[in-house]
Amino acid sequence: MRHDGCLMAFLQQALDDDSAKDCGRCRNCTNRASKSHQPKPELVIEAEQFIKKRPHHIRSRSEWPIAEISDHPIHGSGITIDKDHRMRWGFALCSAFDMGLGDQILRERNNGRQYSNMVVDAFVYRLQEWAKNKGIGCVTYVPPRNNRKHVPLLAAAVAERLERPLVHAVARTGMGARQSDQKNEVQRALNVANAFMIERSCKQSTLLIDDLCVSGWTMVTVSALLCHDGCPSIRPAALVKHSLSG
Template identity: 30%
Template sequence: MLDDPSGPCGRCANCVGKPLVDVGVDAGYVDRAQAYLAKQEIWIEPRKQKPAGVSLSLPSLERGRALSVYGEVPLGQLVHDGKYVTGRFDDQLLDASVRLIQSWLGNDRIDWLTSVPDRVRGGLVESFAQRLAERLGVPYELTIARTGKGRPQKEMENSALQARNAIDKFTSTGQCGGSVLLVDDIIDSGWTTTVIADLLRKNGAETVIPFGLAHAGQG
């Protein structure tokens, strides 16, 4: 038979109803930690080698930047929430993107801005890219379209399949020129931006600079 349960001891955390030690985190420390993480330089390196049998002119991209590491607090978490929870990228991401791009590229290296096309016209990435272009004071043009073919890149098992899948998924819809900033939400293998940059270059763009809200392939 079990012993009768004893009464409250009045000393442990369960009995007193609060932690016995201070578990709070100073708000200033949190702000400093978030500012530090937000300033980390995350580079997007251009693809320089192509799989056998793939028709691409490499490198098609300049070296680019990502704003955050996907899922990491604070900005990478906002990317996740915008994509999968709220359906809109927060103004904090827009403000941070403007600051990064202006400090990195200045005001005269970008002639216009485009984005990786969404599955639905006017979707998440396109709407963010339009807001970003307005803040940067440059035109936004969508000169790439989805073909309706291909599968999600995350389903591809290796780099060669990712490259071929991206080629199947996108096509050019018009001529372009000058220096263009190519915006995507989450960059992983880099083949999507590489293929789109190749299409832009073949249709007149002089330079294509990638920018991602988050990098999923870099910790």
């Protein structure tokens, strides 16, 4: 509802107050409503640079949301994730709600056949900076549910730019539904508990690529499987971290 007069007087009149008069202080009385606030250009640039540079972490997990998620050995220590099966802290290029880049990535994810050179270049640039001195030996990825090529092609580009071998280590079992359809942490962890299997071993410190990290349980589970198979360490990296991410 729009009211051009004094806002305080309007409220008083609505309450049948006969003493209603202009207050001289509200935004309509001071004419502030008609003045559009324009921040200083240098502040806008500074804010945009901060958003682009701030780190978006994918956190490691030390516990499953419930015990005995599956019969696999990675779930064999009750609620605790075995220390040897835990992924390291990881990296995401941006948040799903970041201006510009986050929107661009989600559009390409939903509508394109693969990610644009602009997105790949931005991801690799930040990855090179983040992964420096972390001893990454090879690159692998989370296989998509629907055989889309976005993530495999992204991982291949990352491996080529970082001059590391790409290992097609993980495959889908056919079990599990869409993570986005799950309602809570327990459902998300259960949904991916038996969704993956290891086809090839990664015997070096590995960079695990996915495009979207929502709950984090997909990467936690895949990392645990790879480590159980003999991988010494996993560092996850994604294009976009959703607000539900850990």
